[in-house]
Amino acid sequence: MNFWNDPLHFLAEQLTAMLSRWGLPTAWITFIEFFLGAMALIVFAMALDIGLVWVERKVVARFQDRLGPNRLGPFGLFQPVADIIKMVIKEDITPATADKFLYNLAPVLAAVAVIALWAILPLASTIYGADLNVGLLYVIAAGALGTLAVLIAGWASRNKFALLGAFRMVASLISYEIPMVIVLLVPTLLAGTMSLRGIAEAQRSIWFALLSPLACLIFLISAIAELGRAPFDLHEAESEIVAGYHIEYSGMKFGWFYAAELLHAFTFGGLLAILFFGGYTGFFGLEKLPAFIWLDNPFVQAAVFLAKAMVGYWVIMWVKYSLPRVRIDHLLAFNWKFLTPLALVVLVSTAILHRALMEAPRWQYGMALWLANLVIAWITIEILRVQARRQRRHQRAASQRQQTAQEQTV
Amino acid sequence: MTAEQGLFLCAAAFTLASAVMVVSARRLIHAALWLIAVLSGVAILYALLQASFLVVVQVVIYIGAIAVLFIFAIMLTRRQTDHDAPSRWTRRAPAFLISLLTLGALSGIVLAFPEAGRLPPPMPPDLDAVNALGAALLSPTGAAAYAGVLFHESYVLPFEVASVLLLAALVGAIYLATTERRRRES
Numbered sequence: 369m370n371f372w373n374d375p376l377h378f379l380a381e382q383l384t385a386m387l388s389r390w391g392l393p394t395a396w397i398t399f400i401e402f403f404l405g406a407m408a409l410i411v412f413a414m415a416l417d418i419g420l421v422w423v424e425r426k427v428v429a430r431f432q433d434r435l436g437p438n439r440l441g442p443f444g445l446f447q448p449v450a451d452i453i454k455m456v457i458k459e460d461i462t463p464a465t466a467d468k469f470l471y472n473l474a475p476v477l478a479a480v481a482v483i484a485l486w487a488i489l490p491l492a493s494t495i496y497g498a499d500l501n502v503g504l505l506y507v508i509a510a511g512a513l514g515t516l517a518v519l520i521a522g523w524a525s526r527n528k529f530a531l532l533g534a535f536r537m538v539a540s541l542i543s544y545e546i547p548m549v550i551v552l553l554v555p556t557l558l559a560g561t562m563s564l565r566g567i568a569e570a571q572r573s574i575w576f577a578l579l580s581p582l583a584c585l586i587f588l589i590s591a592i593a594e595l596g597r598a599p600f601d602l603h604e605a606e607s608e609i610v611a612g613y614h615i616e617y618s619g620m621k622f623g624w625f626y627a628a629e630l631l632h633a634f635t636f637g638g639l640l641a642i643l644f645f646g647g648y649t650g651f652f653g654l655e656k657l658p659a660f661i662w663l664d665n666p667f668v669q670a671a672v673f674l675a676k677a678m679v680g681y682w683v684i685m686w687v688k689y690s691l692p693r694v695r696i697d698h699l700l701a702f703n704w705k706f707l708t709p710l711a712l713v714v715l716v717s718t719a720i721l722h723r724a725l726m727e728a729p730r731w732q733y734g735m736a737l738w739l740a741n742l743v744i745a746w747i748t749i750e751i752l753r754v755q756a757r758r759q760r761r762h763q764r765a766a767s768q769r770q771q772t773a774q775e776q777t778v
Numbered sequence: 779m780t781a782e783q784g785l786f787l788c789a790a791a792f793t794l795a796s797a798v799m800v801v802s803a804r805r806l807i808h809a810a811l812w813l814i815a816v817l818s819g820v821a822i823l824y825a826l827l828q829a830s831f832l833v834v835v836q837v838v839i840y841i842g843a844i845a846v847l848f849i850f851a852i853m854l855t856r857r858q859t860d861h862d863a864p865s866r867w868t869r870r871a872p873a874f875l876i877s878l879l880t881l882g883a884l885s886g887i888v889l890a891f892p893e894a895g896r897l898p899p900p901m902p903p904d905l906d907a908v909n910a911l912g913a914a915l916l917s918p919t920g921a922a923a924y925a926g927v928l929f930h931e932s933y934v935l936p937f938e939v940a941s942v943l944l945l946a947a948l949v950g951a952i953y954l955a956t957t958e959r960r961r962r963e964s
Contacts, residue, residue: 395781470811501908505834512842516814519849523807531853538850542843562908 374494375666376405406487409497413486413631420630421448423678424685431689458619466616467524474521475617475624481514482632489638490565492648492669503564504552507639508545511594514632515541518596518603518613521625525616533612536696537596537603543703544593544600547586550711554583554718555643564639568647573730577644579737582714582745584644586707591636592684593703595629599691600699637680641673645680648673713744786826793819801873810848817841831908 371378380401387397422437422445429436437444462471488503490496500506515538522534556562558579559570567576577584593600604612614625641647648669694702717740725733796815803809817840824832888894 399781500830501906502830502834505831505838509834509837509842512838512846515842515846519846519853520811523849523853535850535853538846542846545842 373666376495380405405497409486410483413483414627416634417627417631418448418452420634420681421451421627423681424630427682427685428689431686452623455620455623460619460621461616463526463616465526467526470520470524471616472621474517474524475614475621475628477513477517477520478628479624479631481510481517482628482635484510484513485632485635485639488564489635490568490642490648491673492666493565493569493664494666495670496565499563499565501561501563503567504556504562507552508549511541511545514594514628517628521617522613525613527616529609529611530613530615532609533603533605533615536605536609537613539696540593540596540600540602540699540703543700544590544707547703547707547711548590548594550708550715551583551586551590552643553715554580557715557719557722564642564647568642568649571646572649574734575644575646579734580644580714580718580741581738582710582741583718584640586711586714587643588640588683589707591640592687593699595633595636595684597629597633597684598688599694601688601693602696602699605693633684634677634681637682637684638673638677640680641676645676647676650676710744710748714741717744782826786823789819789822789826793823806852807849810845810852813848814841814845817845829907831911 383401383404384397387400388394392400425447426436426444437447440446440450462468485507487497488500488506490499518537518541519534522530522532522537525531555567555576558576559567561567561570596603604614609615614622617625650672651663718737721733721736721740725736728736793816796812796819799812800809800816803812817836821833821836821841824836
């Protein structure tokens with residue numbers, strides 16, 4: 369074992385050797401190592417977050433035909449630093465009637481809910497916080513903490529816009545969690561494990577996005593709803609409820625919500641990469657050849673993972689800055705009448721095919737799953753087309769009736 | 779005292795203190811949030827028992843769904859959240875009596891177990907608890923071979939029946955809500 373093959377364990381061993389030379393008991397050494405590991409992970413995530421501020425501002429500018437920050441440093445790279453200084457020195461206002469403790473707790477909880485996800489993200493086959501065998505359920509649990517943060521922020525601010533925002537957020541979060549949980553069972557089924565590292569390892573030969581493109585799409589949609597980004601950003605709809613649940617927050621407390629949102633979007637880009645695009649793997653067996661053995665190095669793997677996560681994050685931004693906001697009834701109807709049944713159909717068909725073709729050659733298994741998804745997508749589109757046609761006919765009939773009634777009265 | 783026992787004592791103290799706050803908090807919403815603290819304390823206790831599946835399920839179901847629905851219901855009934863509810867001694871005395879009886883009954887049941895007060899046996903280090911649980915739900919004999927634990931019956935049927943019960947409750951709630959609306963409209 370050396371630094372280049374397994375950096376975390378190598379460092380841990382060195383530290384253990386050093387601390388035991390100093391005469392510390394084993395329990396203390398374990399505690400110190402876990403503490404340092406968690407701190408390093410948090411610092412890495414938050415440092416990445418600072419970079420994300422720049423990425424987000426630059427990308428939104430390009431989508432809106434602007435240049436974005438370009439004055440401070442090369443390509444405006446130092447702009448986030450100026451943003452942070454501005455946030456920190458702004459006046460920190462607490463509303464007079466606010467519930468002080470809860471008001472201050474909410475931004476922290478929002479950040480904790482996101483950073484908790486980083487504990488189980490495998491950056492490479494040997495670089496990860498924890499390899500939980502209930503990894504996917506843990507993702508859902510961390511999402512529940514995020515819901516709680518929004519709810520507390522909305523209530524503790526004592527502002528009707530904040531409360532309305534919190535209500536909307538919880539309504540959409542609770543409903544979009546259902547297709548997400550159903551669709552998360554598809555990678556679980558295909559990989560035979562709920563551990564994120566196991567799921568990434570299972571995709572060394574083929575990505576799950578190719579085996580089940582519909583599941584990937586449903587996960588992306590429900591992830592955007594979970595993030596509360598446009599077109600599902602009803603909870604902070606500027607034109608209706610000003611800023612939603614964080615309306616009363618100023619300075620760095622608002623900064624925490626902002627940072628948590630950016631990191632959350634990036635983290636879900638990473639989850640999308642792990643669950644459906646192979647995570648840190650991604651050379652399709654090339655790394656097994658002797659000439660390319662260096663591709664399996666943890667640092668290369670981490671770079672591959674971060675690049676894939678960035679692409680996922682970019683897709684989420686792309687959706688956010690191109691689509692208009694949906695109405696609340698459309699949001700809920702889309703979830704309950706379209707996404708949830710579709711997710712159930714995808715799950716059941718995947719489960720049956722997976723079990724039936726377990727012994728078949730891999731290419732038959734892959735083709736069958738892919739074709740099943742294609743057929744489901746085609747049937748879905750046909751059903752939608754028939755429904756849309758019926759709706760249009762009803763509308764036309766109704767407007768004609770109205771017209772004749774008006775003519776008769778005239 | 780091992781580190782594990784120290785952690786257990788901290789988590790237990792936190793859970794108990796939060797539980798006291800649930801019943802003594804003046805505002806309903808604070809009580810609901812303290813309830814979340816209690817539930818997360820219980821999740822920590824599960825984590826100390828190495829039951830990772832129970833930990834996440836505890837957080838997802840109790841904190842993510844049930845507690846959030848509690849808070850939602852409290853927030854929608856605005857009037858009660860604005861005032862501090864006055865405490866009534868006439869209600870406190872019987873409540874105290876009942877909780878004392880419950881405490882006695884529960885401790886009696888726990889102490890009746892022969893394993894009560896003993897440390898749990900160490901788990902095999904390579905045990906995949908989630909797989910063992912799934913196998914136990916499906917076929918108890920297979921799980922016995924898998925995990926070296928003995929199960930006497932299959933749990934899938936009662937598990938599924940419980941979900942049918944929940945579905946019945948859901949349908950009933952929808953029926954009640956729509957009849958109320960229909961009465962108001964007519």
